[in-house]
Amino acid sequence: MNKNMIITGLIIFVLAVLSPFWFNIITTIEAAPKPELLGNAKEEKKCVLEKYDMRANHPSLLDEWRDSVVRDSDRQYKAANGHTFEMSLSTGKNSCLGCHEDKAKFCDSCHTYASVDPYCWECHTNPKEIK
Amino acid sequence: MMEKSRRSFLRVAGIAAIGLGVSPAMNFASSDSNGAAVAVKGKNEQALIAKRWGMVIDTSKLNKEINEKMIEACHKAHNVPDFNHEVDKGKYPKTRPVNHKQEIKWIWEEHFPYAFPDKEDEFLAEKFHDLPFLVTCNHCKNAPCVQACPTKATFKREDGIVIMDFHRCIGCRFCMAACPYGSRSFNFRDPRPFIAETNPDFPTRSKGVVEKCNLCAERLSKGELPHCVEASEGAIVVGDLENPESEVRVILKEQYAIRRNEALGTEPSVYYIM
Numbered sequence: 457m458n459k460n461m462i463i464t465g466l467i468i469f470v471l472a473v474l475s476p477f478w479f480n481i482i483t484t485i486e487a488a489p490k491p492e493l494l495g496n497a498k499e500e501k502k503c504v505l506e507k508y509d510m511r512a513n514h515p516s517l518l519d520e521w522r523d524s525v526v527r528d529s530d531r532q533y534k535a536a537n538g539h540t541f542e543m544s545l546s547t548g549k550n551s552c553l554g555c556h557e558d559k560a561k562f563c564d565s566c567h568t569y570a571s572v573d574p575y576c577w578e579c580h581t582n583p584k585e586i587k
Numbered sequence: 588m589m590e591k592s593r594r595s596f597l598r599v600a601g602i603a604a605i606g607l608g609v610s611p612a613m614n615f616a617s618s619d620s621n622g623a624a625v626a627v628k629g630k631n632e633q634a635l636i637a638k639r640w641g642m643v644i645d646t647s648k649l650n651k652e653i654n655e656k657m658i659e660a661c662h663k664a665h666n667v668p669d670f671n672h673e674v675d676k677g678k679y680p681k682t683r684p685v686n687h688k689q690e691i692k693w694i695w696e697e698h699f700p701y702a703f704p705d706k707e708d709e710f711l712a713e714k715f716h717d718l719p720f721l722v723t724c725n726h727c728k729n730a731p732c733v734q735a736c737p738t739k740a741t742f743k744r745e746d747g748i749v750i751m752d753f754h755r756c757i758g759c760r761f762c763m764a765a766c767p768y769g770s771r772s773f774n775f776r777d778p779r780p781f782i783a784e785t786n787p788d789f790p791t792r793s794k795g796v797v798e799k800c801n802l803c804a805e806r807l808s809k810g811e812l813p814h815c816v817e818a819s820e821g822a823i824v825v826g827d828l829e830n831p832e833s834e835v836r837v838i839l840k841e842q843y844a845i846r847r848n849e850a851l852g853t854e855p856s857v858y859y860i861m
Contacts, residue, residue: 504626524628526752529744531808532631536624543628547788575793579753583787 489565495557496549503555504535515574518545545580553582633810637827639728639747640802641856643835643844644721648822654696654721660818661694661800666791668781679780691772693800694723694815705848715861721823723815724749724770724800725847725855735765741797747828747856748802758795767851771799828856 471478497503503510504517521543524530533541544551556562559582567574630636662669670685696719700707703720726749732741733749740755741762763771777794785791789805792798802825803813816823826835835858838844844858 522752522754526750526754527742527744528628529634529746529804529808530628530630531634532629534627534629536626538624546790578793579790581785581787581790586785586787 486569488569491556491563491566492558492561493556494561496555497557497562500555502537502539504533504539504541506537545576546582553584557584559584631808631810635807635810635812637746637833638829639827639856640726640807640825641747641828641835641858642726642802643824643826643838643858643860645822645824645860646718646720647860648820649718649721651696651719653818653820653822654719657721657815657818657823658694658696660814662692663784664786664803664814665693665789665801666778666782666786667691667693667798668778669783670781672781672783674780682780683776685781686775689773689775691774691778691798693772693798694721696720697722703845703847705850706845720859721815722768722770722847723857724802725768725853725857726800726802728854728856729852731765731767731853732762732771735761737761744804748804750801750804751797751799753790753792753796753798756796758797760797762797767848767853768855771797773797 505513510517521533524533525543531543533543535541540550542548542550542554544554546553548554553559661667668691670687670690674682676682699711699715699718699720702722726747728747730741730743730749733743736742737759738755738757740752740757741749742752743749758773760773763773774792774794774796778792779785782791803811803815806813811817813823813825816825824834824838826833828835830836838860839858842860844860846855846858849855
């Protein structure tokens with residue numbers, strides 16, 4: 457009798473402990489959305505860093521840019537690939553949003569998926585959103 | 588069987604030590620020679636550069652009309668909120684009523700006794716009684732706000748501009764207490780509902796940060812003069828205070844000018860020709 461109780465207890469325990477896995481098997485997992493390249497960005501085919509580097513390191517790049525612009529008043533970034541960019545998130549044609557025109561499909565889709573909530577847009581403005 | 592003598596051990600150790608010492612130099616030399624392209628940051632070619640930016644305001648050219656023009660140009664361009672602006676209830680439904688003491692300003696009018704409290708005089712020249720002076724951040728050489736800031740959000744740039752990194756401001760307001768000129772304003776609330784027309788070329792601020800004049804650093808970097816100078820019809824001149832040939836120095840050589848509260852030793856960079 458004791459033996460049966462212990463075994464059923466163990467089974468229940470294992471099932472409960474592995475519940476996240478069961479949950480994932482039942483529900484379908486959405487693949488991470490790919491940032492869509494639209495408008496200028498689609499035609500230009502050149503970015504500040506290489507694609508994978510950009511995906512992994514864009515937050516630290518932006519951090520570096522901000523310090524450079526605000527502290528050293530250096531606003532031009534001549535990238536390793538030879539192209540020159542304006543170190544700005546949203547002002548001018550040569551800034552991030554100047555090329556990646558659709559913020560919702562370029563920034564927000566991934567950020568929402570990854571559940572990160574950068575507070576860039578509390579101050580910086582998306583020129584498209586200003587009527 | 589190999590016997591290690593003290594002598595041979597020391598010899599090997601010595602060679603190894605030299606090797607260790609040389610290797611960083613070798614690495615440096617080799618990385619330099621096959622030089623993978625490196626990103627370079629720099630200034631715009633047109634950028635206006637100075638050793639120490641300063642401003643001369645000719646008070647004889649100031650009047651209400653020009654002052655208002657300058658203030659509007661500055662505040663509009665920098666997305667400074669105007670709490671008299673009627674809030675769009677559709678867009679911002681939960682806006683609390685305004686407390687007008689929480690005004691935000693970068694450049695504003697001030698009467699003589701408030702602008703120059705140390706120069707109070709019973710027999711002050713009559714024209715100064717009603718003249719609205721124009722005051723802004725003095726970009727002090729010896730700025731107390733920079734010393735007060737605990738996060739280095741406010742700092743002095745190499746070219747003398749006292750500027751803020753809004754990202755870093757924690758809203759402690761030590762700088763506001765430190766500034767003897769009242770040049771700083773605090774965002775007690777989200778400023779966006781009170782910006783009539785948002786200028787996409789400059790960010791807004793968020794609730795909880797301090798703000799002030801930045802001498803249009805964003806314009807100087809593009810080779811343009813500050814908004815107030817452009818709107819001033821010649822009343823304001825900016826230039827390099829460290830360059831004896833600059834326009835501001837030439838003016839200061841010829842005309843008597845005062846600064847606000849000089850006795851405090853903050854060394855303001857804004858001069859007023861009386």
